[in-house]
Amino acid sequence: MNYDLNSLTEAQKNNTAKALRKLVRWLGEERRVLIYAFITMMITSGINLTGPLVIGYTIDHYVATGNSSAVITNCFVLLGLYALSFSTNYLQTRLMGGVGQRILFNLRNGLFTKLNQLPLAFFNQNRTGDLISRINNDTDKVNQFFSQSLMQFVTNIFMMLGSAIFLIAINPRLGAAALVPAVLILLFIRVISPLVKKRNARNLKSGGAMSAEIQESLQNFKAIIAFNRRDYFRQRFNEASTDNYKSAIGAGLVNNIFLPVFTFCSHLAQLTVLIYGIFLITHGMLTVGILISYFAYVSNFYFPIRQLATIWTSFQVAMAGWDRIAVILDLEPAKARPALDAKASPNTLLSFQHVHFGYPGGEKEVLHNVSFELQRGKTYAFVGPTGGGKSTTASLMAGLYNPTGGTVLLKGKDMQVYDGEQRTESIGFILQEPFLFSGTVKDNILYGNKKYAHLSNEGLEKVIKEARLEGLLEKFEGGLESNVSDADSVSLGQKQLIAFMRAVLRHPELLILDEATANIDTLTENLLEDILEHLPDTTTRVIIAHRLNTIESADEIFFVNDGRISRAGNFQEALAMLMQEARVS
Numbered sequence: 001m002n003y004d005l006n007s008l009t010e011a012q013k014n015n016t017a018k019a020l021r022k023l024v025r026w027l028g029e030e031r032r033v034l035i036y037a038f039i040t041m042m043i044t045s046g047i048n049l050t051g052p053l054v055i056g057y058t059i060d061h062y063v064a065t066g067n068s069s070a071v072i073t074n075c076f077v078l079l080g081l082y083a084l085s086f087s088t089n090y091l092q093t094r095l096m097g098g099v100g101q102r103i104l105f106n107l108r109n110g111l112f113t114k115l116n117q118l119p120l121a122f123f124n125q126n127r128t129g130d131l132i133s134r135i136n137n138d139t140d141k142v143n144q145f146f147s148q149s150l151m152q153f154v155t156n157i158f159m160m161l162g163s164a165i166f167l168i169a170i171n172p173r174l175g176a177a178a179l180v181p182a183v184l185i186l187l188f189i190r191v192i193s194p195l196v197k198k199r200n201a202r203n204l205k206s207g208g209a210m211s212a213e214i215q216e217s218l219q220n221f222k223a224i225i226a227f228n229r230r231d232y233f234r235q236r237f238n239e240a241s242t243d244n245y246k247s248a249i250g251a252g253l254v255n256n257i258f259l260p261v262f263t264f265c266s267h268l269a270q271l272t273v274l275i276y277g278i279f280l281i282t283h284g285m286l287t288v289g290i291l292i293s294y295f296a297y298v299s300n301f302y303f304p305i306r307q308l309a310t311i312w313t314s315f316q317v318a319m320a321g322w323d324r325i326a327v328i329l330d331l332e333p334a335k336a337r338p339a340l341d342a343k344a345s346p347n348t349l350l351s352f353q354h355v356h357f358g359y360p361g362g363e364k365e366v367l368h369n370v371s372f373e374l375q376r377g378k379t380y381a382f383v384g385p386t387g388g389g390k391s392t393t394a395s396l397m398a399g400l401y402n403p404t405g406g407t408v409l410l411k412g413k414d415m416q417v418y419d420g421e422q423r424t425e426s427i428g429f430i431l432q433e434p435f436l437f438s439g440t441v442k443d444n445i446l447y448g449n450k451k452y453a454h455l456s457n458e459g460l461e462k463v464i465k466e467a468r469l470e471g472l473l474e475k476f477e478g479g480l481e482s483n484v485s486d487a488d489s490v491s492l493g494q495k496q497l498i499a500f501m502r503a504v505l506r507h508p509e510l511l512i513l514d515e516a517t518a519n520i521d522t523l524t525e526n527l528l529e530d531i532l533e534h535l536p537d538t539t540t541r542v543i544i545a546h547r548l549n550t551i552e553s554a555d556e557i558f559f560v561n562d563g564r565i566s567r568a569g570n571f572q573e574a575l576a577m578l579m580q581e582a583r584v585s
């Protein structure tokens with residue numbers, strides 16, 4: 001599956017009809033509220049449509065004959081109708097008030113839940129800032145349309161249709177003349193809509209790109225200051241901001257062209273009715289009262305069209321936003337290919353069988369035909385030059401990626417048959433750059449740990465002592481309650497200690513340490529070694545390291561170079577092999 005949102009396949013793209021169908025499906029429970037609001041809207045519009053008819057009738061039948069009591073009675077009838085229309089209008093506004101906010105709430109939650117289900121490949125190929133912009137900004141565009149424009153949109157359409165029917169029914173020829181400019185409007189909309197959609201989509205996309213620039217420079221502000229690259233980033237931001245400015249101007253130009261065109265057509269219609277109406281009156285084919293009703297209906301027909309110009313823009317912007325949201329909602333979590341049949345001995349915890357791997361969206365293959373086995377309870381070290389493929393191998397061992405060829409077996413079964421929870425129960429992975437969540441040390445070491453989640457501080461301290469981790473906890477002045485909310489309040493080494501405690505307390509069968517001691521002093525490193533030594537006999541350890549002292553105790557060492565892995569025996573044998581190679585070269 002293609003996860004790159006900026007280069008979607010044709011099948012992944014939505015046309016307006018497809019996108020609308022999806023949006024209606026997504027509205028779920030809101031459909032009921034929308035139906036109630038629609039009914040109140042019909043009543044309001046029905047009343048507004050009858051008003052001009054009553055006025056015209058009163059002028060022709062009672063004003064012309066001087067029947068003042070009938071005129072007064074009809075004025076009260078109109079007052080009653082307008083009061084009723086006020087109440088239904090108010091009810092409709094109340095009903096719609098919550099709809100937009102609930103849609104916004106559900107869309108944001110839905111998007112975030114979907115993001116949580118997507119594989120690493122998705123995050124590899126898309127920029128964080130752009131994703132934030134989709135969740136925050138694009139969902140709000142959809143909300144704005146629902147909370148501010150939708151009912152106005154439907155009311156206007158209804159008013160227009162009703163007015164058109166009255167115009168044609170009262171006098172077909174005058175009605176037809178009044179409606180001719182509307183045909184021009186329809187043609188205009190048809191011609192310009194694709195351009196409007198395209199420009200709005202481009203504007204949202206450039207907004208996403210700008211947001212990605214902001215996110216990247218804020219995240220790396222230390223490096224920017226340290227390397228005095230402020231100008232460079234300012235220039236990059238400037239470019240993104242200029243692009244966003246230009247695309248906003250481009251979108252604004254087409255968005256705002258509707259109003260003048262619609263207004264012009266409305267004036268054209270009024271002029272036509274006036275000229276043709278006077279002509280009909282002078283030939284005795286029309287009464288003054290009907291001409292006045294006509295003006296009201298022409299205005300009822302064209303005024304909504306003018307409003308529609310604004311609403312149409314909001315609709316196009318919302319659809320462009322919805323497009324960017326829907327493509328994420330449509331993405332499917334990575335489909336596991338059918339589990340491959342493979343055999344492994346019972347003592348083997350994990351094995352790679354002819355594994356090939358290339359990063360999603362990456363051009364080259366990173367691992368080539370890699371095979372090895374990890375036995376239960378043993379310690380393995382993976383060493384080799386930078387960029388050789390050690391971290392990639394570790395990521396595949398942890399099931400973060402699926403191989404592009406071959407199989408990774410965990411406990412004799414294809415890794416892909418395990419779900420995320422089963423995998424993380426068996427495998428603990430300490431990353432090169434551990435990530436901490438805002439909160440305390442306790443929150444962070446218990447992250448995702450169901451077994452100890454209920455423990456009090458005292459209970460947890462006891463468990464920590466049993467796992468020989470108390471020496472690590474002592475490195476934090478405030479103990480379990482030390483705050484790690486601020487990314488800079490703990491050192492990189494301390495972060496690694498928290499990640500270490502987090503992994504060990506899950507009692508995994510396989511513990512992977514990817515350069516996990518690179519930022520830790522020698523004394524603390526000895527503590528870690530002691531903890532590793534005292535893990536249960538059945539725990540398999542994988543250590544990725546550059547420093548030789550960290551791998552001395554390994555039962556088996558693997559050399560990882562240029563995407564190929566070879567066995568080098570234990571520490572002594574590996575050293576002998578290296579010396580031999582050095583002599584040969």
Ligand SMILES: Nc1ncnc2c1ncn2[C@@H]1O[C@H](COP(=O)(O)OP(=O)(O)OP(=O)(O)O)[C@@H](O)[C@H]1O
Nearest residue numbers: 124359362366384385386387388389390391392393
């Ligand atoms: N997320 C990624 N997307 C695309 N390519 C990647 C990604 N991560 C790593 N690579 C590429 O994969 C290759 C192996 O990288 P890897 O991080 O596995 O090497 P390593 O041996 O762990 O290096 P180091 O010792 O520096 O950590 C490199 O060529 C790297 O450019």
